[in-house]
Every structure is written in C-alpha cells, then in structure tokens.
Amino acid sequence: MEKESRGSTLKIAISLFVAALIQTQLASPLVPVGFAKWMGYVDWLLLVVVYVGLQRDPVQALLTGAAAGIFQDALTGGTGFGISGLAYLLAAYVADRIAAWIVVDNMLVRFSTVVVGSLVSTSVRLLFYRLLQIELPVLAGGKNVVATLVFGLFANLIVSVLLYILFDRLFKKESAVRVRRMEARRLRPKL
Secondary structure: OHHHHHHHHHHHHHHHHHHHHHHHHHOOOOOOOOHHHHHOOOOHHHHHHHHHHOOOOHHHHHHHHHHHHHHHHHHHOOOOOOHHHHHHHHHHHHHHHHHHHOOOOOHHHHHHHHHHHHHHHHHHHHHHHHHOOOOOHHHHOOOOHHHHHHHHHHHHHHHHHHHHHHHHHHOOHHHHHHHHHHHHHHHOOOO
16 A cells, blocks of 8 residues: 555656646747647646545645645746645645545546636635735736636646546556445445
C-alpha cells in the first residue's frame, strides 16, 4: 500500500511539473496565433488539481493544490505570490467535497467539477488581485478578462475530457473504482 502511494505521489508530481511547463510555455507572448494560442487559455495545473481532488484523498488533493500554486507562482514570477496557491487549494477542496458527496465515475460529474473548480480558482484570483490592487493582465496574460473567463472555462472542459482519460490510465483508476464498488456492496445492509 505504501509503495502504491509513493508511485501515485510521484505520478502527481510529474503531472504537475509537466502541466506547469506547458502552462508557462503556452502563455508566452512568443506563441504564434492559432491552436497553440487557444491552448494557452487552458489552466493545465487546475485540471491536474481537480483530477486529484476527485480521487477521494483530501490530504493528497490539498497538497496537490498547494504545490500547483507554488509551481504557478514560481514559474510566472508575478507580484501576487501565493494567490495561485490559495486559488488551487480552494479548487482542490471543492473537488474533494464533490467527490465525497457524489459518485464521480461519470463524465457529467467530472464536467461539473471542472466548471466549479475553474470558477472558484478564477474568482479567488480576481478577488485577490482587486483587493491587492494588482493589475488584471497578470491573471489574463494580457487578454480581456471576460474572454479569459469564457474561453478558459470551455478550453478546460474540452481538454479535461482527453486529459482525464489519459490520467485514468496513468493512475489505473479502474481498479480503484472496482474496490469502491466492492466496499459499497459489502457495507450495504442486507434485507
């Protein structure tokens, strides 16, 4: 069990690192217009955080959210250090709470969780940027804020479908689903 946990933690760390690199490279002003520019709207770190939050391990979800925020703030070098950490931490918390209340094995619940996580993360950033009087282009990467919200939400939804299929294979989610179903059957009262 401990070896399995270490492997999962390593996979999460690698996923966060790759997501942070993709996110910072696609947000660069040197990226040409087109598909790559559109992919710059995707919050790759948030998608990793939400996926881990859906795995029903609250400590791992919160640690992933905090680590994602540190990656984001360290790689962007913005003036609002810590804002991304709080935004991802709250998104991880919301995803974990949704996973605790609802069976998350279907696509609709995953979509809803990505939407809620995106809205929570973006709202927290907007709120703190306003409170700290930091200019919003830090959040939007120089883009219009409304466009960032709308395109970011839809881009996150579209990419999450494919990314979560990949993560399900990487993290071997099928075996975890079978274990949860067996536990549910075992705990069900017999009539």
